[in-house]
């Protein structure tokens with residue numbers, strides 16, 4: 001069964017249309033990648049799915065329910081996680097506080113915070129450090145771990161490797177594959193880094209001028 005089924009989706013900014021007639025589905029436990037040049041609409045797609053922008057047409061079935069017109073917090077509560085580009089962690093809160101905030105806001109148990117800290121060893125020595133002083137890579141891991149503290153069944157990742165070193169990138173790959181294996185986590189990944197995409201994605205779609213143009217296996221896309 002599909003965790004996400006999108007059909008005829010259109011979205012944009014005011015009178016500027018960006019996405020047109022977008023349709024695809026993600027199976028439970030699947031990792032789907034979306035590739036595309038700058039400005040083609042990849043981030044806009046994730047914004048429309050997360051609720052950051054409201055689609056002007058189309059359906060977004062999440063676990064069988066159409067969420068296309070729901071606000072972001074309701075989608076998050078259903079188990080739709082979103083890690084936007086730029087990460088958006090709370091700079092004045094510590095690593096642990098950032099994560100506890102996400103767990104509380106979603107009604108997930110606070111024990112998930114310790115579970116996620118255990119899954120991301122790089123966070124262990126810095127749990128009491130303020131989010132704002134972390135390196136770019138540390139912030140990326142925190143943003144991902146914080147998203148997972150809300151107990152999502154599908155996560156939307158917008159260019160998670162942007163500006164981070166290969167060793168951290170490899171850790172993120174390993175942890176995401178483990179989460180998929182152990183918890184059945186599904187992932188929609190927007191990424192320009194082909195190695196990361198190839199390591200992670202089961203299937204890759206290509207976005208061109210607001211449309212999903214064709215599908216190819218990750219090897220072919222690379």
Ligand SMILES: Nc1ncnc2c1ncn2[C@@H]1O[C@H](COP(=O)(O)OP(=O)(O)OP(=O)(O)O)[C@@H](O)[C@H]1O
Pocket residue numbers: 013016018036037038039040041042043044045
């Ligand atoms: N807030 C906004 N208001 C108006 N137009 C926007 C806004 N955000 C993005 N756009 C426009 O929407 C189009 C798609 O942008 P989007 O960020 O989705 O592309 P992208 O494929 O994610 O690109 P990149 O890889 O550079 O992040 C672009 O033409 C962009 O200029």
